[in-house]
Amino acid sequence: MRVEATGVSVTIDGTTILDDVSFTAADGRVTGLIGPNGSGKSTLLRCFYRIIRPQQGTVHIGEHDVWRVPARRAGQLRAVVAQDQELDNEYAVRDIVAMGRIPHQRLLERESTADRAIVDEALARARIEWAEARRFVTLSGGERQRVLLARALAQNAPVLLLDEPTNHLDIGAQLELLELIRELGLTTVAALHDLDHAMSYCDAVVLLHHGRVVAADDPVTVLTPQRLADVFGVRGATTTHPLTGRPHLVFAAPPSERELSR
Numbered sequence: 081m082r083v084e085a086t087g088v089s090v091t092i093d094g095t096t097i098l099d100d101v102s103f104t105a106a107d108g109r110v111t112g113l114i115g116p117n118g119s120g121k122s123t124l125l126r127c128f129y130r131i132i133r134p135q136q137g138t139v140h141i142g143e144h145d146v147w148r149v150p151a152r153r154a155g156q157l158r159a160v161v162a163q164d165q166e167l168d169n170e171y172a173v174r175d176i177v178a179m180g181r182i183p184h185q186r187l188l189e190r191e192s193t194a195d196r197a198i199v200d201e202a203l204a205r206a207r208i209e210w211a212e213a214r215r216f217v218t219l220s221g222g223e224r225q226r227v228l229l230a231r232a233l234a235q236n237a238p239v240l241l242l243d244e245p246t247n248h249l250d251i252g253a254q255l256e257l258l259e260l261i262r263e264l265g266l267t268t269v270a271a272l273h274d275l276d277h278a279m280s281y282c283d284a285v286v287l288l289h290h291g292r293v294v295a296a297d298d299p300v301t302v303l304t305p306q307r308l309a310d311v312f313g314v315r316g317a318t319t320t321h322p323l324t325g326r327p328h329l330v331f332a333a334p335p336s337e338r339e340l341s342r
């Protein structure tokens with residue numbers, strides 16, 4: 081199921097945050113939303129999970145206009161892992177993951193055997209099953225991130241929306257999570273700060289700057305040295321990992337006055 085924004089504009093308190101943003105995330109692919117701090121990545125995702133309603137334009141998941149379907153249907157279409165969610169959540173981990181099943185249950189319906197099996201599988205896939213009885217508030221940042229991912233997986237939605245999914249994770253856990261996301265084969269749209277992750281794990285990237293789309297294509301095409309200099313003010317270069325053969329990015333700060341005068 082593809083994900084599409086068409087002509088999306090968002091203005092908050094007289095400031096334009098998103099300006100005529102359009103992009104398409106292809107079915108079953110991982111699309112990265114990238115851009116400097118404040119470029120509008122989270123705001124764009126919030127349009128898809130119905131927190132911010134665009135003043136202009138539409139957001140679609142498959143054939144469905146996200147703002148025109150009932151909330152329950154929206155919950156069946158897409159699962160969300162937002163940034164720093166529910167830090168004071170007192171529930172046990174298993175109960176939180178089980179909440180992912182709510183869009184598939186009728187009002188006051190009890191968890192079925194099938195629901196329980198799906199929750200077990202989601203806990204295992206996110207590698208947090210060992211903590212199922214722990215209260216969320218007692219977990220580390222990285223462990224919480226896994227719980228929220230497990231809840232999203234339990235939702236069994238065809239589309240996954242992720243805002244900085246590798247936040248709080250150590251490098252091993254970051255790469256493990258990105259591999260898992262790729263393996264899932266879902267249509268995934270993820271806001272990512274780490275451009276090297278975007279380069280090596282995304283099928284496509286959408287580069288935002290000052291609320292506008294600067295480029296949208298495969299990462300090697302978008303993340304050129306010139307764009308990295310123009311948008312992020314850094315010297316970037318593409319390289320190939322000697323073991324995996326995957327493309328990566330390396331960075332240096334702009335040349336110092338001393339370097340320039342040499």
Ligand SMILES: Nc1ncnc2c1ncn2[C@@H]1O[C@H](COP(=O)(O)OP(=O)(O)OP(=O)(O)O)[C@@H](O)[C@H]1O
Nearest residue numbers: 092093097115116117118119120121122123124271
């Ligand atoms: N509710 C709001 N009220 C006022 N300004 C807002 C609001 N939400 C977002 N903004 C502003 O919109 C701009 C884009 O914010 P957004 O969080 O979408 O950017 P981002 O690309 O996700 O940033 P970051 O990389 O820092 O997470 C920022 O300048 C932010 O201050």
